[in-house]
Amino acid sequence: MKQFILLVILLFNADLIYAQKLFPSEYVFRSSIVDSTDSLSSNTNTMRSNVVTEVILQGEKLVWLGTGLGISIIRDSLSIETIQDTMELANGSFTNRIPIGGISAMATGDQGGPYEKFMFAAVAGSENDIPIGKGIVFTTDATDSTINWIYYDQPIDDALSDTIPFGDIGFIAVLPVTVPQANVTYDMDLSEEFAWTASWAGGLRRFKFSDQVWERVPLPMDNQYELTTCKDTSYIRVGGKYILKDYYLNPRDPLDGGNHNHKAFSVLSYSDTIWVGTANGINRGILGSGNCIDWKHYSYPMDNLSGNFVVGLEIQRLNGKRIIWAATVNADDPTEQRGLSYTIDDGLSWNTALLGERIYNIASFDSLVFAASANGLWKTEDGINWALYNPAHQAIPVPNTAIYDLDEVLADEVYSIAFDNRSYYGDRSIWIGTGDGAAHSYDLDGLNWKVFRAEYDIDEDYAYPNPFSPYTHNVLNNNGYVRFHTNEWSGTFVIDIDIYNFAMEKVFATSFDKRNSSSGTLKWDGRDQQGTYVHNGVYFVKLTYPDNQNSKPSPHWVKLIVVK
Template identity: 30%
Template sequence: MKYKFLFLFIILSIFSQSFSQLRPESFSLRDKNYLSKNNSSSPLSNTITDIITIADTVWLGTSRGVSVSFDRGENWTNFYNTPDFGDAGISAVTYNKYDGSVWVAAAKDTEVTGGEILPKGEGFRYTYDGGLTWTSVQQPIDGPGDSTLSYGINNGVNLPLVRALPVTTGINNVTYDIAFTDGVIWIASYAGGLRKSTDKGVTWQRVLLPSDELDEISPDDTVKFALQPVEGDFGTDDHLNHRLFSIITVEDTIYAGSAGGINKSSDRGISWRKFNHINQENSISGDWVVALAYNQLNRKLWAGTRRAEGDTEFFGVSSTSDGGENWETFLDGERVWNFGIKNNDVIVATDNGAFRTGNQGNSWILPNNIIDKKSGVALTSSVFYSAASEGNDVWLGSGDGLAKLTETGFWRGEWKIYFASLPVGSVSDTYCYPNPFSLKLEDLKIKYSTGGVGKKITIRIFDFAMNIVKTVIQNAERTKSLDDAPEKWDGRDENGNVVPNGVYFYRIDFDSDNPVFGKIIVLQ
């Protein structure tokens, strides 16, 4: 039997907004820039959903597959439109410290009955050799008869087995996070819930968490609820705590973030205690937990906590230094996507920038203008989805590019910005993207080259009648190769007004060299 209500998760879910990123609030895995090369000086996508760093190696999860650099970002290998990855985007990237493997979770859009586009979990890939070879693992799918599980005394002998909804489709069964204990892989999936594997994904076991009504469970309890993330033909149970979005392990302790709070197990996933907004005096800000991070230096757990259904819940950051007994909350109202840790500092990737604290949350500071001095390009997006660090390098991933800061002090140092784009063919070539262009979505990027030598560059935008609309840069020093980062135009004229729809032209002047021209279509 196919459970039709699984296709209605978006409608039934408390999370109604959607973006074009591979994050828990994103159910459309699209990217505006289609690129197909596999080796370059930049990642293949501008949408960076996850970052992990291991010494000189940087792994990126993007809306166009996986990208990896083995030299701190000087060169990139991209896995997209390959036999191992196809055209899937990446919803999670994780390093297994126990065996040295890197695991990624994949997802993509798919059309369902009625023409609606919904996300589909595309399983996992893992590598032991830096991506030279990949092993594929299918997304866990239940058979129609997989409607029970054994838990403690609820083993079918002493007491009946626990009823469990079979998730018989990959639709909405997207994995948003992966974690490891020794010999065990743990995954957090929206429809699929919390699962574990002891044989590298050949088989999976469903893990029972407390219902929305219970704060804890143990094997000696009589279980009277079903493992079920949404009500439907299977039953009336509708547990937000069975919709999983994040997971982290601290030695053998496991923390699993759901739409119903943070679940903690100190016995390798057998017994669980739940922390939510209403069951503690010093509680988390909200029950929808989209991200978890742990600082080994000060043994502090950080959580991106959002409002789920409670009237008093709020968006923000929650942290604990005593294993969840008490929580502090910060950045009230901020929509958090992910965390990065640099020594004792915590970086929080949000819709309003990358907030950073060096004093455990007493104050939070955003970076100043993120400008690549070599290329002159700025990363103007305020929406960040990921962050990481290694040594003096800080990495920030947005929906409009990747940034690396080689630090000399707190948010001080040299920025390098990576934009995904095809190289121009020659110094006399230029193009812009996306085209057609809408400033409601992103800035226009203008790609050109100076042949690797320094020149004074002027870029002007003209309307169809060749009247000057905007001077983007004037006599600016630029040194650009065929594959360097582009310039940006925000779609506004000299007075700051949004230009109307229509055909526009741009002209690039290079010192005394012949200018080059390009055409822009503005379509709001």
């Protein structure tokens, strides 16, 4: 048994290194280690991580944020709470906590549907730099003030089960996946009977609501353009079982007899149809009687996808038609490209858009399509002409004053996008998740945003991240930034910033004026007054502002380490 587990880890390791390139570079699954972009506070009335990879809308006003350190919930457009986590959970247990780790996938039922109060969330971590699935939590009362979860270990297989039942007809031959290593759930979706999960090593699986059992689902092998599991003639009697002919479910590398198409990244379901994105294209399945599935398999270059790694899926409903959008990434073939691939005829033909862009997530509403990418948020109304949003910038007027409540997202990459047509948020608004927090815009042009970010210590002055690298931290338009937090009087107009090296020589000075709506946030790009990056070392930052309404501006010192 132990030898088999070790073998599985070694076999997946080569593929795993390549797969990790698909996901946000800042998104590191953590079990107990946080970095300087995350809050060290255990307070549940705040976000604990600024890395937001999932934005899920539910009910009349709930907004769920899947972050690098758990789940946060916005209940009233302003305040945030974070669900408590724990390391002490047993498979099948009822709990009001979730596992410690990053949120790798979330899904809820459709508004007005039978599962509108359901919520599934997958948690992940890492061991020795190998991603590991840390389980799935499920609740039927996600809209209640108190949420009760059922926890399930990361779905795996019995090591001795080399055949498994599927549908009501027969069995399929499989390579058991017996460990959570490299078995991270990257996407989820809910249909009428099932919750569907897409995992790298675990492949496509489904959870039946009626009996709450996880089931492994076969996908076409790499060389199959279709796979039929709903006909008796597809099976052959072997011993006392009817086995699917000429088929082996095996997510190893093809050089080891496996199939890239059995490594799943994304899933989308509606009615009797399911779409699955894998490491070898897109699969369209039609559910038959007994919940068997007949599949069509589309891949590059034959079907005109831009690339074979399919990491996101979205359905657009427009004028009685449906358009399937896919975030497609270049895989093995050097002629593949990053971008979007889409079909208007259920897979008979495919088109591409935004070629060269690394797309993480897609959302749509009527004629609008949004794409969250490494370069920011894109929008189109015709699928052909795309516009790139400016980075999220907050400038909310403070009533009865001359100042603004200022903030900005210091990140190019947008990881997640959600279109919000609920009346509580103004019928037509958008939410985004980034590596520097979440943001909400009440207008579709993104002219003004409300930024949500992890709290640190609201009563202290500090710099973050610290240590700071202008090459890797908070990179926006090719410039990296360190952010400063102050505890100034709320009516302060101006904060002066002076930065000194270890010899107490001034290297940079500026002023931050809260009366100027374009000021953004209190930050520094690591350059001196001449625009040259400062040397590595210790720097002292003097922030000058009044402590209260009756005091004069006074200096407040922060120590900062610059490491390029």
